[in-house]
Amino acid sequence: MTGNRLRAEGLVLTYEDRTVVDGLDLEIPDGQVTVVIGPNACGKSTLLRALGRLLKPRRGAVLLDGTELSRIPTRRVAQKIGLLPQTPVPPEGITVSELVTRGRQPHHRWWQQWTEADEKAVGEAMDRTATADLAERLIDELSGGQRQRAWIAMALAQDTDLLLLDEPTTYLDIAHQVEVLDLVRQLNRERGRTVVAVLHDLNQAARYADHLIAMKAGRIVAQGAPSDIITADLVHEVFGLTSVVVPDPVTGGPLVVPGAPWQCG
Amino acid sequence: MTIRPSGFSVLRAGRGSFLLHRRAALVATVLGAALAVTAVVYLCVGESFVSPTEVVRVLAGRPSPDEFVVGTLRMPRLVVGLLAGAAFGLAGAFIQTVARNPLASPDVIGVTHGAGAATVAAMTFGVTAHTALPYVAILGGTAAAALVYVFAWRRGLHATRFVLIGIGISVALGSLTQLFVTKGDYLVAQQAKVWLTGSLNGRGYDHAVPLAVISLVLMPALFWAARAQRTVSFDDDTATALGVRLGRVRLCLIVLGVVLASVATGATGPVDFVALLAPQIARRLTRTAQIPLVGSALTGALIMAVADLLARKLFSPIELPVGVFTAAVGAPYLMWLIVRTRSRSGGAA
Numbered sequence: 361m362t363g364n365r366l367r368a369e370g371l372v373l374t375y376e377d378r379t380v381v382d383g384l385d386l387e388i389p390d391g392q393v394t395v396v397i398g399p400n401a402c403g404k405s406t407l408l409r410a411l412g413r414l415l416k417p418r419r420g421a422v423l424l425d426g427t428e429l430s431r432i433p434t435r436r437v438a439q440k441i442g443l444l445p446q447t448p449v450p451p452e453g454i455t456v457s458e459l460v461t462r463g464r465q466p467h468h469r470w471w472q473q474w475t476e477a478d479e480k481a482v483g484e485a486m487d488r489t490a491t492a493d494l495a496e497r498l499i500d501e502l503s504g505g506q507r508q509r510a511w512i513a514m515a516l517a518q519d520t521d522l523l524l525l526d527e528p529t530t531y532l533d534i535a536h537q538v539e540v541l542d543l544v545r546q547l548n549r550e551r552g553r554t555v556v557a558v559l560h561d562l563n564q565a566a567r568y569a570d571h572l573i574a575m576k577a578g579r580i581v582a583q584g585a586p587s588d589i590i591t592a593d594l595v596h597e598v599f600g601l602t603s604v605v606v607p608d609p610v611t612g613g614p615l616v617v618p619g620a621p622w623q624c625g
Numbered sequence: 626m627t628i629r630p631s632g633f634s635v636l637r638a639g640r641g642s643f644l645l646h647r648r649a650a651l652v653a654t655v656l657g658a659a660l661a662v663t664a665v666v667y668l669c670v671g672e673s674f675v676s677p678t679e680v681v682r683v684l685a686g687r688p689s690p691d692e693f694v695v696g697t698l699r700m701p702r703l704v705v706g707l708l709a710g711a712a713f714g715l716a717g718a719f720i721q722t723v724a725r726n727p728l729a730s731p732d733v734i735g736v737t738h739g740a741g742a743a744t745v746a747a748m749t750f751g752v753t754a755h756t757a758l759p760y761v762a763i764l765g766g767t768a769a770a771a772l773v774y775v776f777a778w779r780r781g782l783h784a785t786r787f788v789l790i791g792i793g794i795s796v797a798l799g800s801l802t803q804l805f806v807t808k809g810d811y812l813v814a815q816q817a818k819v820w821l822t823g824s825l826n827g828r829g830y831d832h833a834v835p836l837a838v839i840s841l842v843l844m845p846a847l848f849w850a851a852r853a854q855r856t857v858s859f860d861d862d863t864a865t866a867l868g869v870r871l872g873r874v875r876l877c878l879i880v881l882g883v884v885l886a887s888v889a890t891g892a893t894g895p896v897d898f899v900a901l902l903a904p905q906i907a908r909r910l911t912r913t914a915q916i917p918l919v920g921s922a923l924t925g926a927l928i929m930a931v932a933d934l935l936a937r938k939l940f941s942p943i944e945l946p947v948g949v950f951t952a953a954v955g956a957p958y959l960m961w962l963i964v965r966t967r968s969r970s971g972g973a974a
């Protein structure tokens with residue numbers, strides 16, 4: 361699989377003295393949707409931050425097109441990799457349309473703040489996320505789901521080949537979750553975008569991932585096509601959960617059904 | 626339908642395109658007009674009243690019997706006040722942007738107390754020439770801010786640590802200043818006290834020179850800063866993901882703020898509330914997602930001119946230091962801000 365644009369070699373990731381990831385090798389397959397799953401605090405966000413050069417590896421390296429990420433000017437990186445953190449904080453008093461516009465920042469020159477490309481990218485991002493109706497609203501005054509869609513619109517407006525999304529479906533109702541995941545797939549299939557997303561819902565992960573990465577305690581337990589790797593054993597190993605894996609009635613892929621609920625008596 | 630961020634107009638010139646916040650532009654125009662009116666009133670009133678027509682004649686460079694009073698006595702003081710006010714306003718805008726805190730001001734990052742300690746020390750050791758003191762203040766302010774920065778830096782700059790260390794160093798420098806005041810002889814102590822309140826009494830064009838020079842030199846930096854402001858107001862991860870070199874951008878913004886605040890403090894002494902108030906007032910007027918720079922500068926200049934007008938006139942013939950008036954307005958505002966911030970966060974912090 362060599363020749364993929366985004367790779368990590370011997371990655372060691374630490375916060376102060378706490379080592380979260382210790383010696384991890386990884387390839388993100390080009391032109392595919394990669395989904396990262398794993399229990400809370402296993403290091404998913406930490407890994408994603410390293411892939412998006414937000415966290416400098418203690419040892420090892422993340423390579424983009426063969427060049428160490430930390431050697432590429434951060435603005436250049438921002439033109440190629442977009443990243444939406446798990447809990448982004450907006451500037452106080454910003455409107456939705458202005459927030460989405462900020463996604464264009466890496467493409468701007470000081471004398472070119474609103475080009476045709478900007479207009480197109482912002483318009484499209486807002487259409488696709490159904491945020492056009494919210495354009496003039498303040499971010500602080502939106503519901504959690506509306507806010508999440510505005511953030512996704514900002515990441516889309518950045519118009520990058522690689523898109524890293526940390527739990528893009530949190531806060532969204534089931535319909536909007538499906539909408540966002542469909543959008544991700546559409547971007548991938550129609551535009552050839554490479555997407556890495558952290559998701560918590562195993563069944564959504566199984567449905568939308570071309571490539572699934574299961575993590576536990578900073579290590580990769582298994583990776584590959586969902587239908588190849590999702591088994592009751594894996595679910596037990598990663599999450600410590602008893603479950604049954606049956607064929608998804610719609611897609612035929614794996615569907616994880618947790619074991620019987622607790623009952624008295 | 627043409628799409629653009631709401632509230633903005635696009636200005637095009639050749640291949641260039643600029644986003645203009647309509648409300649911010651309107652606010653700047655209105656503030657500019659208010660400033661012009663205030664300036665004329667400022668030049669009219671004083672120990673003797675000069676009619677506005679005469680003031681305008683003097684401003685236009687035509688001969689007038691009031692040329693001495695308006696052009697020589699009042700004008701230089703007004704110029705120093707306007708420049709210092711604008712510099713304080715901008716300094717506050719930069720520092721509050723980086724600290725992400727409406728309570729931050731040059732006071733908080735050591736500039737004011739550094740300038741104060743250096744100036745009072747110089748006075749104690751017999752340096753009284755008013756051509757030398759502004760430069761002593763600039764040196765002291767910058768040195769103190771640099772010290773705060775060095776202590777606050779630990780693999781990155783964190784807003785909270787920055788502010789806390791700034792306050793700590795300010796307190797230390799404040800006591801040092803008091804020590805100099807009490808050790809110095811009576812005259813020096815008196816002079817030091819007036820300086821420490823912040824005053825425009827007896828300010829002339831030689832005080833305006835460093836201010837004017839620095840303002841001109843920093844003009845191009847404002848374009849850069851206005852752009853940088855748009856991204857530093859996100860959380861660190863989001864800002865970095867948008868391609869911002871956060872550490873460097875923050876350092877540059879702070880340096881701008883420190884230089885402006887030091888130079889202004891050198892000219893007038895610490896009229897600190899201007900830097901605290903101006904950016905917040907300006908932002909409430911423009912309703913922009915970041916602190917408006919032009920608005921902050923104009924608001925700072927306006928506050929300074931109005932406050933000094935009152936300081937000169939209200940208890941005439943006694944002229945009070947302008948710092949007394951800015952403090953009279955600023956202190957209640959500061960309390961209100963603190964109370965409001967507390968009740969907003971619901972005591973969770």
Ligand SMILES: Nc1ncnc2c1ncn2[C@@H]1O[C@H](COP(=O)(O)OP(=O)(O)OP(=O)(O)O)[C@@H](O)[C@H]1O
Pocket residue numbers: 375376378380398399400401402403404405406407446
């Ligand atoms: N800024 C930080 N400083 C110190 N430790 C951190 C920091 N961020 C995360 N950690 C720690 O690193 C470990 C991995 O955290 P990470 O955020 O990567 O988990 P995650 O897999 O994304 O979890 P979740 O599903 O809850 O989002 C955790 O033990 C966490 O406490």
Ligand SMILES: [Mg+2]
Pocket residue numbers: 404405406446526
């Ligand atoms: Mg996480």
